[in-house]
Amino acid sequence: MLSQPASSPTPDLSRRLAKLTSILDVAKAMSAERDLDLLLPLILFEATKVVEADRCSLFILDRERNELWSKVAQGSKSEIRLPVGSGISGQVAQTGAVINIPDAYSDPRFNRSFDVSSGYQTKTILCVPMRDANGEVTGVIQALNKLDGGSFNAEDEELLLALGAQAAGAIENALLHEEINRLFEGFVSASVVAIEARDPTTAGHSGRVADLTVTLAQALEHLTTGPYAHTRFSPVELQELRYASLLHDFGKVGVREPVLVKAEKLYPHELEALRARFHLARKDLQLQSYRRRLEAVKVRGDKHLAEIEGEEEERLGTELKQLNEVLDFILTCNRPTVLAQGGFERLHELGRLQYSDADGQAQPLLLPREIQSLSITRGTLSPEERREIESHVEHTYRFLTQIPWTRTLRRVPEIAYAHHEKLDGTGYPRAEKAIPVQSRMMSISDIYDALTASDRPYKKAVPHTLALDILKREADSGQLDKELFTVFVEAEIPRRALHDKK
Template identity: 30%
Template sequence: MGKRKKNYFVKHFEQIFVLTVLVSVSIINYYIPYKLAFLNFYYLPILIASYYLGRNQTLSGAILCILWVVIYAYLSPESFFFEQTRSNLFYNIMAWGSFLILAGIILGNAQDNNKQFLKNQIALSKKLAIHLAVSSGLNSEMDFDTLFPLIIHRLTEAMKAERTSLFIIDEENQEMWTKVAEQIGEIRLPLGEGVCGRVAETGETINVKDAWELPYFSKEFDLKYNFRTKSMLCMPITNRAGKRIGIIQVINKLEGEYFNREDQELLQGLVAQVAIALENSFLMDELEVSFESSIRTLSATVDAKHPLTAGHSLRVTEYALMIAREINLDKEEQEIIKYSALLHDIGKIGIHDSVLLKDGPFSPEERAEMNTHPAKTETILEKFHFPARLKTVPFIAACHHEKVNGQGYPEGLKDEQLPLGSKILAVADVFDALTSPREYPKYDGEKKLGFNPMPLAKVVSILKKERGHQFDPNIVDAFLRILPNALELHRGTHFPEEYINKYTETL
């Protein structure tokens, strides 16, 4: 059988089946001597047709059966006679035919309704499944950087589209930017430009077969990315207060030419979920910014106690984060290190100014007081309410003067007792202390080193000498690898050109 014939057979199997039964019944009817008694067998194809084909085709089948029987009765009326007259035969066929049609209509109708109901149920459960998939993403993923690409990906799948973009409306800067743009990089557009701009401005939903026909569609991106935007569904995202906060843009329907009414309704429902996620992310961003800025202010307050330590905690944070990235710590660990570094010297608030600002070597009592600052850091930070993910910050910050050989302070903890974060802080802290100018002279044991930053070559040799004694060897190695970047970060400002050059000449 040819492929086309096979396909035709598979596609029309139900009609062919019904027709076969109908023809079989008719042929048997043709050969049977007492045809009238056999007429009820015609209910068989009609019942089957009503089940498979619905009302209209069943009705056609019933009429075909009746015609067939009428033709038989006309051609050979005697084969219908069974102790009855011609008029009796006519009435009998009439009654039979009416019931046949009635049965076809009732059963066909019931089956049509069933099918429609089933179709609605399937569509509904599909919709529910999509909503569930999107909302399960919302509930399971707390990291918004992962959440939005996930939602957008599921949305593209649900809409059976080629790609979707999520734009954020930034009224302050009068622009829109893509929080998620599948297959392309970030786009920034002035508010009001292109299709999204129009949606942002008017709040209307734009649903078109071919975006290129829109006068305000900008072909620039299509031409740049060698892409052809055809069908497009673009919808505003509104927050609970009714303010437009973003735009969702779905491009190129994969099954069909355009996004139909059902697609639009589906997206409308999903956009409500995206709106909630967006609002939450804005709130989280704001919370995070305000938390971080208060910590930074606190950190700067300590540094500001002495004009020459200004910026110390900030630079320690920068160096510590560079090391953390160098040894591939994850985002959460980097965050812990950031806050520990910003706050590591907060305990200095509790040191008397006569000690803290002293110009000259410390007496044993003064040294002892100065050395209480890490413990004071811990006491202060333990009173601070950190979110659960930052609970280790007080301890990590408190251990920044501990040494891996156990000869540090305040506790004299050893290598395996020290958190990795503290080991990173220790290197970053010492590096900044040695490379920063001091108003009071530096002392290296007995030797007076002067007010100026220690030469870089000397700092590096101290770090190398203390590798495995004061410092964790891996952290020193990582620091030496990022040192050029650390110097570059403050070239010409904290590190004068000649200070760096003097060192690079020795390499």
């Protein structure tokens, strides 16, 4: 590609050799830089040096919109967009031909408005296309004002083209890298939203836990004393922590919906079945009463009928009232238990009550599993249901360990796995005391958000201050990390992570 320059004989082979060698070095540095915000300044710096210009700018071709765009024209900060075909850069992008202008102000293609607005005085311009490996133009590099006061020469054209060719590949790689990362990030976020939508009361929880945890991790860098004085998280470590936080509840997809959103101790269909049984018992009491009336007539004769009916109506009334009273008690027991309550002993007595079913068989009015559910002393979940909810951590871990994480993200599964462990070993699923610092931060964020987020079927939202009190109790009792909790409070993580964003 690089042959003898068109217009001048090569004056100094050594110098060209040195310049080409430096372009090779730059090419290597460029190919290693995948962050576009760092790559573009690097290219401009090297371009300015290699052609000995005062400043350079670079435009990337957006084929979809037929525009050139630039984040970093040297001397400018905001993104600039130019239509292809217009101006010097636009023409180079359109034709692919180099434009070398020895005196800008005498060239009709030059647009003085940029100079007018910036106060810069353009004298000489060299604008070359960047081409990808297929020879397609992917952008332009423009150098302004040759430093020695002369014009850009054929060697400058050759060198800037060579640099541009290397830059094109590096930019394409960086853009692609950015695209795939955005794609992965977008897919993860959208999946989490989709899964959280199954339980509307926890929607947005994972995103908030990610924001809280990452903000907390960043706040550690101000610590100069204590156990975290030297704990610092690099950008890739923060990314790892972000994914672990975002995905910590992914395993809830493996928990049945009715359990996830259970609002009372009996499921609605269980309560319906219980009510139906009470209806049957009610009808049965009436039937028993009429049977007894008929039996009494056999014994005492029909002249006592009115008397018999009077006795039986009274007895039936009492029995039905008792039955209603039992049902009322059960409905009270059915509500979520917030504070430790007594009174469940009576349920076991009620377990002895019977009625005759449709076939006349004696049946318990209250089933053993109903008694068990109604006796739940905390919230609405039975031990099995609590285990099912808690199993989401195992599901999350199993899900995450299936994924071929890149080397920099490889701890995502173990960080997420430990988010319900407690420092005193009372957590789950492993009752593990050695908990990664990332998970310890996540625990604080997770509990804080679960407490303060909008009402859930089984509990009311708790105000910020009360949430901190509850967290403090857990920290004081040795379950949560005290130092991290202090940073959480003192650095006002919730305000910075959640409220300042809105």
